[in-house]
Amino acid sequence: MMIALMALYLALLFTLVWLGAIRFNAFWKASPLVVLLLLNVGLFIPMGWGAPQGKALVYRNAVSIVPDVAGEVMDVPVRPNASLKQGDVLFKIDPTPYDAQVKAIEAQLKLSSTRLTQMTSLYERDAGRGFDVEQRQSEVDQLKAQLQSAQWNLDKTVVRAPADGYVTNVALRKGARVGNLSAAPVMAFIDTSATQVAVEIDQINARYVAPGDAVEIAFKYVPGRVLSGKVESVLQAVATGQTLVSGAAVAPKGIETVPFVVRVALDDAELAKALPAGATGTAAIFTDHVKVSHVLRRVLLRQISIIDYVNPF
Template sequence: MIVVLLNVYLAILFCLVKFRIVPFNLFWKVSPVLVLLLLLMGLFVPMGWGAPQGKVLVVRNSVAIVPDVAGEVTEVPVVANTPLKAGDILFKIDPLPYQAKLDAFQAQLDLNKQRLAETTRLQTSGAGRTYDVEQRQAEVEQLTAQIAGAQWDLDKTVVRAPADGYVTNLALSKGARVTSLPLSPVMAFIDTSDTIIGVEIPQINARYIEPGQIVEATFKFAPGKVYTGKVESVIQAVASGQARTSGTAIAPTAIQSLPFVVRIRLDDPAFAAALPAGSTGDAAIFTDHVKAAHVIRRVLLRQVAITNYINPL
């Protein structure tokens, strides 16, 4: 863009000299250099913090599906990369052992309730002890709690989608045996209920970014188009500034000025939901400073949008 503006000035200067409107003296000879410095220091450098631009990445939460109970898989009705709603069945585990456990607890509860009723009648008539009644009551309450736990285990033999999304890299099949170990997930579920879009902004340009500011973004996934949105937040930490719990002393590392990540939300939720995880692009944030550079930044972003038709990087 700066080359375009400089060439426009040179064309105007040529016409002025050609038609003898200005003399071609030393001042006008060095004026292109002065104009270049003026554009750099007065417009393009301040544009970095007045309307910062950075790379965009679309991220979705990945949920590692680990069943709450162990057993043999009897059914896997889902198809990989097919949209699912929250609560849709992902797979089923053989419920027979858990149903048998529940039935056993239920039978014990029925017997203990009968004994409690008999003990209560004896205690009321003076032929029984209060201690026996309290003991039977405790047994009934204990079995009731065990039944609730057994029912929970039985319900968990049907594993459901935790949110709207889809299963990817599906390898689970009928007959496989799954466990409830947290380090043994059986499938990856991609949550599409919320689209996370982050913009990387160099630290020197992030000083004036605030929530609510206007954003324009273009994506490789949709070349030639520019989408509007707003800043949601500036993520207040990067990996280099994270302190980790450790039993060792601080090990100094090379300090790097990593970019800050700004989370944005597009005004078009349908398009945002359609963006595949991993989609990339460019975005510009328009702050309340250096507003004269906003027009130039909009032009530059649209140039990027057009070049996305041919630029794969």
């Protein structure tokens, strides 16, 4: 844009000199440098504060699928990258041992309940002890808790989708044995119930960014279009500013200036769902400062969106 403005000024200056409207003296010879300085100081540098620009990235939360029970896989009906609703079946584990455990506890509970009824009846006729009734009641309560736990294990032999989304890279097959160790997930589930967009803004330009500011984004995935949104929040920490609990002394290292991250919500929720995780683009945030620069930033962003048709980087 600066090149275009300077070219426009030089063309105008040449035309005025050629028409004889002005004399090409030392002042007009030096005027391009003056105009260049004024454009930088008066417009382009303040534009970074009033309408900062940065790289945008679409990301989604991923859930590592780890079954709550161990066993042999009986069925894997899910297909890679197929759309799923919350509660859809991902895979099934052989329920035989867990079903047997439920039935065994149910049988014990039935017997204990009968004994409790008998002890209660004897106690009410003054032919039994209250201690025996309390003991049988305790056995029944414990068996009910065990039955609840066993039934939970049985239900967990059917592993379901935790939210709307899809499973990618499905390598699990029938006959495989899976465990309930968090270090050994068997699937990666991509949650599409919410689409998150992160924008990197240089620290020198992030001072005026606030929740609610208007945002425009040109994604390479949809060239020629500019999507609108709002700033949800400005993340108040980056990894370089994080201190972990450790028994070691402070280890000095080179301090680098890294961008801050701004989380953005797109206005078009349906299009947001269609954007693949990892889609990148260029975003502009319009703050309440230096509003005169907003028009220029909007023009620049639309130029980028058109160039995206041919620019893969």
